[in-house]
Amino acid sequence: MIRMRSFSSAAWIILLVVLGLLFFWNVIFRLCVAIAKRSGHYLPCPVGFVWLTDNPLRRLWMRSVLAWIGLRLGELVLELGAGAGVFTVEAAHRVGPDGKVIALDLQPGMTVRVKTRVREAGLTNVEVLTADAANLPIRDGAIDRAFLVATLSEIPDQHRALTELRRVLKTGGVLSVTEEFLDPDYPLRSKTRARVEATGFILQQSFGNFWVYTLNFGNVRRQQ
CATH class of the missing domain: 1.20.5 (Single alpha-helices involved in coiled-coils or other helix-helix interfaces)
Known part of the structure; x- marks a missing residue:
């Protein structure tokens, strides 16, 4: 007793x-x-609070989210707002050795954590960059698929960031936006859709529920 x-x-x-x-x-x-x-x-997740986003609870739905994002073997993928790399390693496994993941984050403290995680996993198909979403260091039309998880609402100039994503995505490429209710910046699905479609993307798929959802948009029309 x-x-x-x-x-x-x-x-x-x-x-x-x-x-x-x-x-x-x-x-x-x-x-x-x-x-x-x-x-x-606008406040990105502080490096000191990374344990609140990198934990077993969040990993419960990580595989479902990656399935919704729809990563394919051989793709060149941009992960915008990689944070501590919670999704990076699994994403790299899904695109395979012939594919590549570019994990990008604004905070140097976060990209250091991603590099450590990638090195410990023994991966060679991940490139880690520290850069601003408003000025992506990637050539036009290079990316097959870009994804953001609980990131878009943290970006001060979201229109500029989405325009940059249109620039680096191939014609017919996919932009995947995931939002989680536990994120303090969580927006409703309708707001996310309106925000992204305002820059010319077209919604193609919608997954999830109120707590976690993923919207996949097609880069149908290229900017002139």
Whole structure:
């Protein structure tokens, strides 16, 4: 009985800690993000909080999201907003040795983590770049598929970033945008669709639910 009570107490403590962290992440930090945006400041996930996005809970739906994104063998893929590389390694496995993933993030602290993760996985088909979404260091029409996970709403000039994505994507290439409710910047599906289609992309597929969804857009019309 003593052991059972001890285990029960420990379980409750862990549960309360987890709930407390979720409360902070979804309420307090969400409020801070909203206030910052009103002041014209957009906040990417701080490097010090990376453990909140790189955890077993998030990995529960990672494979489903990657399946929705639809990565194919041999593709040249751009992961915009790679963060700590939670999706990078699995994405690299899915495109295979004849494909390549360009993992790009604005924060040097994040790209260092991605490089470490890629090196530990023994991958040779990943290129890690530190760059701004508004000025992608990639040639026109080079990318088969680009994907963003909980990233688009963190970008200050989203129209400029989406225009850049149209530039680097091939004609007929795919832009995949995934949003997660646990992200403080989470937008509704309808808002994401309107935002992306305003730059000329065409919605082709929609997956998921309120908590996690993925929208795949076609780069149907090339800019002149």
